[in-house]
Amino acid sequence: MKKGFSAIFTMVLISTFVVVKPSFCKPASNSCVTCHQEIHEKIVADFQEDVHAKAGLSCQDCHGGDPSIASEDAMDKSKGFLGTPKAKEIPQFCGKCHSDPRLMLPFNPSLPTDQVEKYWTSRHGELLKTGDTNVATCVSCHGIHNIFPANDARSSVYPKNVPATCSFCHSDNAKMAPYGIPTNQFSQYIDSTNVHGYALLEMNDLGAPACNDCHGNHGALPPGVAQVGQVCTQCHSLNGELFRNSPHKDGFDALEIPECLFCHQASPEFDKPFARGHTIVRPTNSLIGTGTNSVCIECHTEGDPGWVTAVRMSQDMDSLDRRLERVEVIIEKAEQLGMEVSDAKWKLKSEVLQARMELRTSIHSFNLEKFIPFVKRSDTSLDSVEQLGNEAVLETGRRRTYFIIMTVLLGMVIIGLWLKINQVSKKND
Amino acid sequence: MTTQESVDPGRRKFLDVFLAGSGLAALIGLIYPIFKFFTPPDQEEAVVSSVNLGPAKDFPANSGKIFRFGNKPGLIIRSADGKFRAFSATCTHLDCIVQYDGKAGDIWCACHGGRYDINGQNISGPPPRPLDQMSVNILPESEEILVTLELKDKT
Amino acid sequence: MIDKIYSWIDKRYKIEQLLYFSKEKSVPVHHGTMWYYFGGITLFLFIVQVMTGLFLLFYYRPGADSSFESVKFIITQVKFGWLLRGIHSWSANLMVLAAMIHMFSVFFHRSYRGPREMTWVTGVGMLFLLMAFGFSGYLLPWNELAFFATKVGTDSARQVPLIGDFLLKLMRGGSDVTGATLSRFFGLHVSVLPPIFSFMLGLHLFFVQIQGMSEPMGSELSHGKKRTMPFLPDFFLRDLLIWLVVLDILILLSVFFPWELGVKADPFSPAPAGIKPEWYFLFVFQSLKLLPPHIGPFEGEMLGVMAMGFGAAVLVLLPFLERASSKGRRTKLVDVIGVFGLAYFAVFTILGYVID
Structure with missing residues (x-):
């Protein structure tokens, strides 16, 4: 009797559901939704937009059970019901599908299937193995029932959202205290002086590295001293190549100094084991040379060959920039005089600034022989721009000369006419 | 009087x-x-929407050259099989100028290592989109190369 | 020799009469004689415009992908191209200015009064043509500023009742400002407007020759004391002198204040800040901008456009509407309206520059 009643009741409920709210999971028989939409309203709502729902999956595809049974029997172990996975079960839980290439193929053939494998190699995975359930698992970064593909701007792992996602735990002092690692990475990264954070978050340059681009995605680990150079070289390839062929390579290796970071951090903290690389600032000329802000003087002393090279490079860079500034003033002046200087501006941008950029790159050879040809190239292209600028300024001089000549000639005629007018009107009187 | x-x-x-x-x-x-x-001025006519880059034979196979197109740099490539292709040479990532990499047979940006294939498609690194295409025509008689900005639907 | 040529021509074309006429032609001398020169200045600037315009045509290439480039070519590569283009641009502006001064002087002197009504009508007609010249010519370099100013300017045509949308499309050669608009404006600027203007100018000068120059009201009564000076050579020499001064000013402006070319129009880029039409349209632009969106049941801008049209019609028909002066009566109201109109123009033009 009771059973029959509840069956009728459920059928009425389901039919209402079908008529009123046709939804995502062929609901004619989905008892998960029927029962859970009241108590887990948010989960049901979130899941409608989830990438898995879009792929045609439903509750039981992850959680098991049989949604065609309209009673609590649907959640019987015998029906393969898994329930809510515990933290340490999550990697395996997602990996059921995501680690099986054959299963993943129909959904997204290009999606890798090695995430779980990598995860166990990550610091997060290592700790999880030891029974630490505070560490990040799949859902910590990807979300639970609101998972989006990484190229969807709503996704917590969309490049621009990654820093905030990681900082959720890594900026939390209480959470990080047991591990003894700093929590200032995020604040350093989003600082406007941070060249990468600024590019990604302010300039919307999705190519700029977020946390995962240096630390890895699923196999997240802090790069060690030896790997730092490799990581940066992924994008800064020429700089890396020059550096590896430079005399610094062996020296840095011997001293176990992190390659790029040693010079490019805002505030060197070499004695500390952590918090490296989160304060990379836009390099200025003062980085090189023997000035107070220079990093060369950390190791080099006056008179040694490195010192000489540093002085020369610094001088050349400074003198190029001073000249560049002068030429820009000339062009600006010509422009203010109303001259058409778009040619000069074009050359400045496409040749001089390009040459200057290559020159700055060539610094990483720490070899004057490789550096000086670029100085010469920058100088030559700057010469031609300066010439265009000067020519424009000179041209205004020629125009003024023409004006003066014409004013004199027309002035003579005007004076003549004036006298003539007087003469004529005298005649009339 | x-x-x-x-x-x-x-x-x-x-x-x-x-x-x-x-x-x-x-x-x-x-x-x-x-x-x-x-x-008549030294330069005989206003540069409009195409650029004449001179005789085709001046371009060795498997090489690239930067040229000026209006106020933008262009890159003309003659691939190993002798075909010409031309693109806007401004990297779509930041404003660096890309170059032809003869070894790999693709287009490379030195700034952040972005790569485009021989058809200008971004294939790796930071560039968010392909290079803008230009069309290359070889004039029938003089065998000179004429590069024109390709009409594209900007809407 | 000269006599021989003269008699050869005279036998055929009777220029004796013409010369006689020009010898007899005289200009009244009174406190307002100086205002007569502005008509001559406008004429001189028109000649300058025709000449420099023709020269520029040798290098200018209309088209969305060649206009800007060819103007840039003219001012950078062509020798003295900067000068001819500078003079053409500056002269256009000075011409509108001179024509306006000429008009206001005629207005306040009531020189439009009968029997010179048609001289006024052709004159105001030419002023409107000048504005059309200015509006169409402004777009021809196809730079960003002109592009957006044209967009805004043609857009107000939409407000004309009934035919607004059609008018807009007619002006733009489509629903938007494109290369098609450029072709239209070019055609208008170099082949439609010049003959119409020349024809009206011919009529205008013809009327002046037949009727002689107008004198201030009341001076006709004292025939005895009337002072004149011969047109040739006295007045003409003065004209010539002023023309040369104006020419030197044009060179000065072109050398020290070269007309900017700016950046090429890109229809897909957002409108830059501070888009402004040429100064002589600014008061219209500013008036329309300050109007509330709705006045009663009407759209504010539509009312504004209609009011401007009404004002233009009144201006053209002024001599027929204001009959008192033709009968020899001077009414204060005309001065009041004139001063108000001048003040309105000045205030809204200044507002246009001050407010952004």
Whole structure:
């Protein structure tokens, strides 16, 4: 009797559901939704937009059970019901599908299937193995029932959202205290002086590295001293190549100094084991040379060959920039005089600034022989721009000369006419 | 009608000559720029939407060259099989200028290692989108290369 | 020799009469004689425009992908191209200015009064043509500023009742400002407007020759004391002198204040800040901008456009509407309206520059 009643009741409920709210999971028989939409309203709502729902999956595809049974029997172990996975079960839980290439193929053939494998190699995975359930698992970064593909701007792992996602735990002092690692990475990264954070978050340059681009995605680990150079070289390839062929390579290796970071951090903290690389600032000329802000003087002393090279490079860079500034003033002046200087501006941008950029790159050879040809190239292209600028300024001089000549000639005629007018009107009187 | 005393004929004559002389000089001053204006300038016509890069034989196979296209740099490539392709040379990531990498047979940006394939498609690194294409035509008689901005739907 | 040529021509074309006429032609001398020169200045600037315009045509290439480039070519590569283009641009502006001064002087002197009504009508007609010249010519370099100013300017045509949308499309050669608009404006600027203007100018000068120059009201009564000076050579020499001064000013402006070319128009880029039309349209632009969106049941801008049209019609028909002066009566109201109109123009033009 009771059973029959509840069956009728459920059928009425389901039919209402079908008529009123046709939804995502062929609901004619989905008892998960029927029962859970009241108590887990948010989960049901979130899941409608989830990438898995879009792929045609439903509750039981992850959680098991049989949604065609309209009673609590649907959640019987015998029906393969898994329930809510515990933290340490999550990697395996997602990996059921995501680690099986054959299963993943129909959904997204290009999606890798090695995430779980990598995860166990990550610091997060290592700790999880030891029974630490505070560490990040799949859902910590990807979300639970609101998972989006990484190229969807709503996704917590969309490049621009990654820093905030990681900082959720890594900026939390209480959470990080047991591990003894700093929590200032995020604040350093989003600082406007941070060249990468600024590019990604302010300039919307999705190519700029977020946390995962240096630390890895699923196999997240802090790069060690030896790997730092490799990581940066992924994008800064020429700089890396020059550096590896430079005399610094062996020296840095011997001293176990992190390659790029040693010079490019805002505030060197070499004695500390952590918090490296989160304060990379836009390099200025003062980085090189023997000035107070220079990093060369950390190791080099006056008179040694490195010192000489540093002085020369610094001088050349400074003198190029001073000249560049002068030429820009000339062009600006010509422009203010109303001259058409778009040619000069074009050359400045496409040749001089390009040459200057290559020159700055060539610094990483720490070899004057490789550096000086670029100085010469920058100088030559700057010469031609300066010439265009000067020519424009000179041209205004020629125009003024023409004006003066014409004013004199027309002035003579005007004076003549004036006298003539007087003469004529005298005649009339 | 006239008062001979007030206008001395010599002075009058001088004034007329002065007027005629200065008038002629001013006229020359005005005609000179007009004459110069009509003298064909060194560069014979305004650069419009195509650029002539000279004879095709000047471009060795498997090489690339940066050229000026209006106010933008262009990159013309002659691939190993002898075909020409041209693109806007401005990397779509930041504003660096890309170059042809003969070893890999693709286009490379030195700034952050972005790579595009031989058709300008971004294949790796930071570039968010392909390079803008230009079309290359070889003039039938002179075998000179003419690069034109390809019409694209910008809407 | 000269006599021979003269008699050869005279036998055929009777220029004796013409010369007689020009010898007899005289200009009234009174406190307002100086205002007569502005008509001559406008005429001189028109000649300058025709000449420099023709020269520029030798290098200018109309088209969305060649206009800007060819103007840039003219001012950078062509020798003295900067000068001719500078003079053409500056002269256009000075011409509108001179024509306006000429008009206001005629207005306040009531020189439009009968029997010179048609001289006024052709004159105002030419002023409107000048504005059309200015509006169409402004777009021809196809730079960003002109592009957006044209967009805004043609857009107000939409407000004309009934035919607004059609008018807009007619002006733009499509629903938007494109290369098609450029072709239209070019055609208008170099082949439609010049003959119409020349024809009206011919009529205008013809009327002046037949009727002689107008004198201030009341001076006709004292025939005895009337002072004149011969047109040839006295007045003409003065004209010539002023023309040369104006020419030197044009060179000065072109050398020291070269007309900017700016950046090429890109229809897909957002409108830059501070888009402004040429100064002589600014008061219209500013008036329309300050109007509330709705006045009663009407759209504010539509009312504004209609009011401007009404104002233009009144201006053209002024001599027929204001009959008092033709009958020899001077009404204060005309001065009041004139001063108000001048003040309105000045204030809204200044506002246009001050407010952004």
